[in-house]
Amino acid sequence: MNIVLEANCLSLHYEFTNNLIMNIDRYRDKRKKYNAIATLFALWIGLTAGCGSLRKGSVHTDHARPGGDRYAVVLSLDGFRADYLSKANTPVFDSIKRVGISGSLQPSFPSLTFPNHYSMATGLYPDHHGLVANEFYDDEYGHYTIPNRKAVENPGFYGGEPVWNTARRQGVQTASFFWVGSETAINGHHPHRWKKFDSKVPYTSRADSVLAWLDLPEADRPHLIMWYIEEPDHLGHHFTPEGKEVFAMVEKLDSVVGYFLNRLNTLPVGNKVDFLIVSDHGMETYYPERSVNLSDYMPIDSFIHVATGAFAHLYPKPSYTDSAYRILQTVPHIKVYKKGEMPARFHYGSNKRIGELLILPDEGAMVYFDPAIKTFKKGGAHGYDNERASMQALFLGVGPHLKKGFFLSRSIPNIAVYPLICRLLDIKPSANDADLSDVQPFLRSQP
Numbered sequence: 001m002n003i004v005l006e007a008n009c010l011s012l013h014y015e016f017t018n019n020l021i022m023n024i025d026r027y028r029d030k031r032k033k034y035n036a037i038a039t040l041f042a043l044w045i046g047l048t049a050g051c052g053s054l055r056k057g058s059v060h061t062d063h064a065r066p067g068g069d070r071y072a073v074v075l076s077l078d079g080f081r082a083d084y085l086s087k088a089n090t091p092v093f094d095s096i097k098r099v100g101i102s103g104s105l106q107p108s109f110p111s112l113t114f115p116n117h118y119s120m121a122t123g124l125y126p127d128h129h130g131l132v133a134n135e136f137y138d139d140e141y142g143h144y145t146i147p148n149r150k151a152v153e154n155p156g157f158y159g160g161e162p163v164w165n166t167a168r169r170q171g172v173q174t175a176s177f178f179w180v181g182s183e184t185a186i187n188g189h190h191p192h193r194w195k196k197f198d199s200k201v202p203y204t205s206r207a208d209s210v211l212a213w214l215d216l217p218e219a220d221r222p223h224l225i226m227w228y229i230e231e232p233d234h235l236g237h238h239f240t241p242e243g244k245e246v247f248a249m250v251e252k253l254d255s256v257v258g259y260f261l262n263r264l265n266t267l268p269v270g271n272k273v274d275f276l277i278v279s280d281h282g283m284e285t286y287y288p289e290r291s292v293n294l295s296d297y298m299p300i301d302s303f304i305h306v307a308t309g310a311f312a313h314l315y316p317k318p319s320y321t322d323s324a325y326r327i328l329q330t331v332p333h334i335k336v337y338k339k340g341e342m343p344a345r346f347h348y349g350s351n352k353r354i355g356e357l358l359i360l361p362d363e364g365a366m367v368y369f370d371p372a373i374k375t376f377k378k379g380g381a382h383g384y385d386n387e388r389a390s391m392q393a394l395f396l397g398v399g400p401h402l403k404k405g406f407f408l409s410r411s412i413p414n415i416a417v418y419p420l421i422c423r424l425l426d427i428k429p430s431a432n433d434a435d436l437s438d439v440q441p442f443l444r445s446q447p
Contacts, residue, residue: 070401071273072424073210074226074417075260076120076179077253078113079233079382080394081241081282082411088247092258093396096277100398101442103408107281107393108415109346109386110311113233114146116280116414117180121226122160123418123432125347130159131180132353135307137315139352143305155184161430163421164191167224170427175213177206177227192222203229203253207260215267224425229253236283236380241390243380246283274399274424278417281382284390286310288376290333290365297327300369305355310383312367313355321356328357333365346386347433360385399424403444412438 082104085093096102108119108126112134115126126132135145144151151157162181164174168189175193176182182194193213195201206227213222232249239245257277264270300306302324305315316324321338328336337358342349349358361367366381384391392411401424416438422429423439 068426069269069272070425071214071223071269072225072276072421073214073273074120074224074276074278074421075257076117076226076228077232077277077279077394078228078230079236079281079283080250080253080279081236081390082279082392082394083389084232084241084247084250084394088250088254090250090254092254092261093277096257096396096398097405097407099404100396101402101406101408102397103395103442104411105278105393105395105414105417106411107382107386107391108413109348110383111281111386111391112311112383113280114180117228118158118160118162120278120280120414120417121162121164121179121181123163123415123429123434124160125415125433127348127351127354128160128433130157130351130353132348132351133307133311133313136313136353136355137305144353153184155186155188158184158186160432162186163418164224164226165189166422166430167425167427168192172224172425172427173220173222174224175210175222176225177209179226179228182226191224191226199230203256204259207256207263210260211263211267214264214269214273221269224421229256233283233382238379240285240378240380241283242285272400274401275397276417276420277394277396278414279393279395280414281386281393282388282391283380283382284310284384284388285364285378286361286366286381287364287378290362291376292331292333292361292365292367293371293373293376294328294331294367294369295371295373297331298324300371303369306369307355308359308367308369310361310366310381312359312361312369314357314359314369315355316357324357328359333362334367335360335362363388397442401444402442406442408441 107116110133114134115131118129118131119126122129137143138157141154141156142151144157146152158181164176164182165187167174174191176191177195178197182191183196206229210225210227213225231253232246235243235246235249264273302320303314303316307313314324325336325338328334339354339356339358340349342358359367361384366376382391393414413434415432415434418432419429419434419436420439420442423443
């Protein structure tokens with residue numbers, strides 16, 4: 001028996017009990033207080049059971065096959081800015097921070113939903129896996145946009161190897177509930193179980209599906225599950241990241257995670273699950289006075305395709321590229337780069353799908369290219385420079401192979417999520433862009 005692990009478990013019990021008191025006192029409403037007590041107590045019971053399994057040595061047993069008794073569940077909460085936790089009542093998230101790991105993820109550039117979910121799944125920068133934006137153009141496959149289901153389900157758009165395929169190759173059952181890429185037969189394969197995106201599915205129903213998968217007979221039970229909730233992104237766009245509606249949603253998501261953990265701890269495999277909570281990007285407020293409409297400067301019919309927003313890339317007609325570049329250098333509130341001339345820190349600009357001209361709006365700015373737009377509005381957006389504080393994303397985790405009470409003050413690149421999942425499952429990763437030094441600090445030492 002490892003004495004350090006035994007001591008850690010006893011310390012965890014003490015800290016979590018105190019944590020119950022500190023967090024529950026934040027609630028004045030009796031119903032909320034009762035629900036929080038029930039949820040956090042169930043989580044404490046689960047952690048107690050987890051320590052019991054450590055005493056029996058189950059965490060350190062050799063596995064009959066890759067995966068063995070290891071389980072990884074990854075939940076993405078879209079557009080969950082890292083600092084939202086300091087602005088809302090989140091007793092479950094706060095408790096996870098105290099008994100698990102916490103930090104923030106730096107999105108890959110551009111800080112958009114589809115590229116970043118697929119970067120977390122593959123460990124590759126968008127420049128390398130091919131989902132270079134939420135919207136782009138490919139000479140062979142055509143126009144890629146999120147509403148275009150034919151494009152979203154076309155495997156030709158997806159490079160690299162998503163972690164569910166990495167796991168499948170090594171005999172590990174997998175499942176996905178709405179993760180980007182899982183609706184596509186990449187290299188001929190979906191996850192063993194997967195769902196087509198439907199925003200109408202209640203969040204607790206999604207949690208129930210994940211729990212049902214974890215309660216399947218051993219031969220059919222997935223050891224890797226990745227699931228997705230599209231908030232608080234939607235509300236952040238509409239009400240800005242300072243909106244009270246956003247913080248109300250953050251508190252709702254905290255209760256959804258509590259609902260999930262409450263029920264997870266009743267399952268036989270509950271204390272074997274490493275649970276990660278991630279997000280793809282943050283959110284920033286943009287303002288009318290800092291927004292620009294490129295149609296005020298250039299004719300849109302001089303471009304083959306345009307994709308605009310908090311990041312813009314343009315596909316000018318070949319004869320117009322240099323002229324457009326010179327004009328864009330005079331436009332306020334933006335920076336413009338030619339493809340291939342982006343600063344190296346972005347790891348972006350070599351993929352054939354990226355437009356010839358790339359635009360990065362200044363802080364609080366938005367880019368449009370539509371002659372019909374005459375007035376601008378205030379809102380929330382992402383896609384900006386991925387080093388901005390506003391773009392940093394949520395990162396939490398708890399489980400038998402993750403450290404207790406560990407906080408990393410610097411953001412880690414979100415491509416590190418892929419090798420972290422592989423380490424948790426004890427499988428060999430495919431070639432990727434991540435640095436293992438970003439993963440190691442979060443893992444418990446194994447004797």
